[in-house]
Amino acid sequence: MKWSEKAERPVSLARFEDELSAHSYLEKILWPEGPVCPRCGSHGRIGKLDGASTRIGAHKCYVCRRIFSVTHGTIFSSSHVPLHKWLQAIYLTDGGTKPMRPHHLQRVINVSFKTASGMLRRLAEAASAADEDAPSHGPMANPSNRREHPNRDCP
Numbered sequence: 001m002k003w004s005e006k007a008e009r010p011v012s013l014a015r016f017e018d019e020l021s022a023h024s025y026l027e028k029i030l031w032p033e034g035p036v037c038p039r040c041g042s043h044g045r046i047g048k049l050d051g052a053s054t055r056i057g058a059h060k061c062y063v064c065r066r067i068f069s070v071t072h073g074t075i076f077s078s079s080h081v082p083l084h085k086w087l088q089a090i091y092l093t094d095g096g097t098k099p100m101r102p103h104h105l106q107r108v109i110n111v112s113f114k115t116a117s118g119m120l121r122r123l124a125e126a127a128s129a130a131d132e133d134a135p136s137h138g139p140m141a142n143p144s145n146r147r148e149h150p151n152r153d154c155p
């Protein structure tokens with residue numbers, strides 16, 4: 001699914017100025033009915049971990065004891081780039097559908113040229129996969145949601 005179809009377009013980049021706001025934004029989109037455990041699919045018995053040493057956005061499932069965050073299974077989870085920079089890049093490229101030069105992105109979100117090129121490539125790949133294939137393959141795809149609502153995006 002394309003970013004623009006799934007979410008109300010954010011007003012500005014300021015919305016993603018840090019990891020905390022980026023996580024809450026993504027949680028609202030991917031978990032509209034609250035967190036879902038990616039391992040067992042459990043809904044209700046999930047707690048948010050708020051300790052000083054825990055990672056931002058960490059949740060714990062009290063059914064299977066898995067610790068996870070909203071980025072689990074998305075293109076963001078295997079990346080060293082902070083989530084808020086990903087969301088800024090998605091915003092700037094309209095979900096990977098709008099062309100942007102790597103050195104422009106590099107300047108705006110303050111990453112290396114190599115990182116910026118890699119991000120643009122992955123966003124473009126995710127966007128074209130979303131076009132030709134199942135909508136759930138877009139940059140915001142989340143397997144835990146697919147498990148809960150396998151046909152949600154189909155007519």
Ligand SMILES: [Zn+2]
Nearest residue numbers: 037040061064
């Ligand atoms: Zn679980």
